[in-house]
Amino acid sequence: GQSLEQPSEVTAVEGAIVQINCTYQTSGFYGLSWYQQHDGGAPTFLSYNALDGLEETGRFSSFLSRSDSYGYLLLQELQMKDSASYFCAVGAAGNKLTFGGGTRVLVKP
Amino acid sequence: DADVTQTPRNRITKTGKRIMLECSQTKGHDRMYWYRQDPGLGLRLIYYSFDVKDINKGEISDGYSVSRQAQAKFSLSLESAIPNQTALYFCATSDSPGGETQYFGPGTRLLVL
Numbered sequence: 001g002q003s004l005e006q007p008s009e010v011t012a013v014e015g016a017i018v019q020i021n022c023t024y025q026t027s028g029f030y031g032l033s034w035y036q037q038h039d040g041g042a043p044t045f046l047s048y049n050a051l052d053g054l055e056e057t058g059r060f061s062s063f064l065s066r067s068d069s070y071g072y073l074l075l076q077e078l079q080m081k082d083s084a085s086y087f088c089a090v091g092a093a094g095n096k097l098t099f100g101g102g103t104r105v106l107v108k109p
Numbered sequence: 110d111a112d113v114t115q116t117p118r119n120r121i122t123k124t125g126k127r128i129m130l131e132c133s134q135t136k137g138h139d140r141m142y143w144y145r146q147d148p149g150l151g152l153r154l155i156y157y158s159f160d161v162k163d164i165n166k167g168e169i170s171d172g173y174s175v176s177r178q179a180q181a182k183f184s185l186s187l188e189s190a191i192p193n194q195t196a197l198y199f200c201a202t203s204d205s206p207g208g209e210t211q212y213f214g215p216g217t218r219l220l221v222l
Contacts, residue, residue, distance in 0.1 A: 001168075030207040042199060042213040044153065050209075087151055091207040094169070095140065099151040108180070 002026040002090055004100035011106045018075045020103045022088035025069060030091035032064050032071040037102070038084045046073070046086075075105070082106045112136045113214035115200050121220045122190050127128045130185045130217050140203040141183040142211065143167075143175060145194030145196045152199065157208075158183055 004024045012018045022032065035043040047055055049064035049071060061074040075082055084103050085087035089097040113134045119199030122128050132141065139160050144152040156175040164175060172194065175182045187194055197218050201211040 031209050033209045042215050043201075043211075044213070045210050048205075048209045076216055089209075091209045094165070095206070095208040096142070096154060096165075097208055097211065098154070098168075099144075101151045102149075 002092055002098035004088055004090060004098065006086075006088055006100045007105045008101065009085035009104045009106070011108065012078055013108050014078055014080060016078050018078060018087050018105060020073045020075070020088075020105070022071045022073070022100055023069055024071075024088070024090050024100075026090050026092050026098070028068075029066065030093075031091045032062070033091065033097060034060075034062055034073045035087045035089065035099075037086050037087065043087065078107050080107050080109070111215070112143060113200060113202055113212055115198075115214040115217050118162075118215065119218045121222065123222050124191055124210045126190050128187050128190055130198055130200075130219070132183045132185070132214055134181050134200075134202045134212075136202050136204070136212060137180070138202035138204045138212075139180065140208055141177070142201040142203070142208075143173075144199045144201065145169065145184065146199060146216075147196050153196075155185065157217075187219075187221075192221045195219060195221045207210075 034046040037043045047062040064072040085102040089099045142157045143155040158177045201215040203211045
């Protein structure tokens with residue numbers, strides 16, 4: 001089966017940088033996805049890493065190290081609207097995702 | 110119009126009742142998924158389908174059944190609802206090879222009394 005570990009909560013101030021780590025155990029690993037979910041909303045896709053390295057999309061970046069079974073999501077220049085839960089998810093055999101428990105990010109003024 | 114819609118958005122039912130949650134999509138995707146989310150927790154996969162003839166169980170399928178009536182429609186049924194099925198239910202679609210990019214509906218909040 002698959003299992004993922006990510007911190008439950010992170011607090012930071014506007015303008016700061018936050019890194020959300022995700023470690024996973026899985027068989028047949030395909031890649032690591034990240035999703036954002038605001039309170040009361042649906043998850044929305046942020047990024048995907050299939051290969052080692054850093055993927056940058058605006059203020060958000062995602063990193064993967066397959067050899068370490070580890071990835072992270074980097075949120076830069078934090079804004080109040082970034083207050084949300086962030087989920088890592090591993091893709092494996094069967095073309096489906098297994099989600100982590102989520103990291104709640106609270107951005108303070 | 111939303112690409113992935115779910116009905117109803119909220120539902121209160123009693124223990125033992127049969128209920129159906131519906132999902133429709135206009136994205137033209139073959140892959141559709143049903144998830145359950147409990148407060149403060151991540152999403153757990155209930156069932157998924159790659160086309161109308163391909164239905165697969167997820168990690169928590171007991172107590173649930175599904176029907177893929179067409180490419181665009183995927184319904185989730187609770188045959189005999191119980192209180193621990195109280196949760197937020199999401200439908201999702203995907204056209205990415207490994208299902209890594211999924212598009213979620215707005216969710217159905219279900220309360221079983």
